[in-house]
Amino acid sequence: MSQTPNHYPANRPPDDDGQRLADEAAGFEVGPDFERFDQRNDIFSRAFWDETVxxxxxxxxFRGHGHAFKARTAEGFQQRDFALRNAAWSVADDYADRNRPNGLREGFQDPQEARYPPAEQRLAVADPDAMTAEVKRVARMFGADLVGVTAYDPRWVYATRTDIKTFEAKPNDLPAGLDNVIVMGHGMDYGLVQAYPSALAGAAVGMGYSGEAVTVAQLSQFIRNLGYRAVGSMNDTALVIPLAVQAGLGEYGRNQMVITEEFGPRVRFSKIFTDLPLVHDKPKRFGVTEFCTICQRCADACPPKALPIGPPKVGGANRSAIKGVKKWTADCEKCFGFWTKMRSDCAICMRVCPYNKDFSRPLMRLARRLAGTRLRRVMLWLDIKLGYGERVAPGTWWRGEGKR
Ligand code: SF4
Ligand code: SF4
Incomplete structure (x- = not known):
């Protein structure tokens, strides 16, 4: 057994019953060999230092995400498709680049830099419940579609960050005492996701990241203006998926995504670490784990077969998998290898998921409810039979048509 400083459960009291209960509610199985994740091992960081990636x-x-994309004749990969995708990313890219000369890549390897420090005068919070409701209202006003709050959990905080100049590990300097994490979900466009795989569909991801960058910047500054500390974070600093599950925003699925009641898997997540007094949400279950147990549409549809079949297991195929957590784990090398061959991101596993629906429709909400009952096999059969999850030609989106 490893004795590194990151080793779990050495980083929490051994008799933490509350932690165990929270893990059970969230569906996590964290074993004795758990180690915190080094961000340097995520597949996007490895793409810069690991010659095998x-x-x-x-x-x-990566060059194609700027203006140096190579358009093709295939529908969905033409100039207008790359133009739209890259434009959708442009705000997130601006944040990522603004502090590059200082060795920071905000939102991806480093948190957002604060515009202004916390106000000297601190607002007294007599009622954390009321404050939590206010913060959630403000988060939605700034553009978040989903908002939950959970406790700071050191297990999901990166053991180290990635230095973008050397691509070596550097300390994760998240300040101590930020005991609350606001997790926000940013819904993705249903019509665009139906067009995966294509550069056009990648605009849905770009919109998510650019929207996150703005919402995180605004909400974290709002909190600082109240006199509290707030560190705004996107893909940097900590794994957001377990935090989103703990914050009650959804359940973890076989396709490695948080499946939400509101958008299914079509969500991106961001987070803010803060010492503003807030109350915590609880994990929420609505039958996803049971449905994923009988369904493997995502794994079957994945072109490089990067997704697991069968029950959750501990560990994964390579160093991009977190150690010591029993869960469904992708082979990120296979997945990213497919993305690079296409020269655009892939989310076929999001498109084909039976939870990828337009839940503004009452019929789809009924289907979601039935999917959480013993009728789940019937619902899966119906989903396939009715053609949900099939790719919609990208030209359909450009003409303003699509399947609901
Ligand atoms: S994104 Fe594409 S390649 Fe990656 S796991 Fe999903 S379906 Fe497979
Ligand atoms: S496609 Fe099926 S197995 Fe995969 S995440 Fe969705 S419900 Fe779960």
Whole structure:
């Protein structure tokens, strides 16, 4: 057994019954070999330092996110498709680039830099319940679609960050005492996701990231203006998926995504670490784990077969998998290898998921409810029979049509 400083459960009291109960509610099984994740091992960081991932195709993939994309004749990969995708990313890219000369890549390897420090005068919070409701209202006003609050959980905080100049590990300098985490969900466009795989569909991801960048900047500054500390974070600093599950925003699925009641898997997540007094939400279950147990549409549809079949297991195929957590784990090398061959991101596993529906429709809400009952096999059969999850031609989106 490893004795590194990151080793779990050495980083929490051994008799933490509350932690165990929270894990059960969230569906996590964290074992004795758990180690916190080094961000340097995520597949996007590895693409810059690991020669097995840093292929010519990978470098071409990243260059294509600027203006140096190579349009093709295939529908969904033409100039207008890349133009839209890259424009959708442009706000998130601006944040990522604004402090690059200082060795920071905000939102991806480093948190957002504060516009202004906390106000000297601190607002007294007599009623954390009321404050939590206010913060959630403000988060929605700034553009969040979903908002939950959970406790700071050191297990999901990166053991180290990635230095973007050397791509070596550097300390994760998240300040101590930020005991609350506000987790926000940013819904993705249903019509665009139906067009995966395509550069056009990648605009849904770009919109998510750009929207996150703005919402996180505004909400964290609002909290600082109240006199409290707030660190705004996107993909940096900590794994957001377990935090989103703990904050009650959804359940973890076989496709590695948080499946939400509101958007299914079509959500991106961001977070803010703060010492503003807030109350915590609880994990919420609505039958996803049981449904994923009988369904493997995502795994079957994945072109490089990067998703697992069968029950959750501990560990994964390579160093991009977190150690010591029993869960469904993708082979990120296979997944990212497919992205680079396409020169655009893939989310076929999001598109085909039976929870990828327009839940503004009462019929889809009924289907979601039945999927959480013993009728789940019937619902899965119906989903396939009715053609949900099939790719919609990208030209359909450009003409303003699509399947609901
Ligand atoms: S994103 Fe595409 S390649 Fe990656 S796991 Fe999903 S379906 Fe497979
Ligand atoms: S496609 Fe099926 S197995 Fe995969 S995440 Fe969705 S419900 Fe779960």
């Amino acid at each position: 840093r292929t010519d195709e990978a470098l071409e993939f």
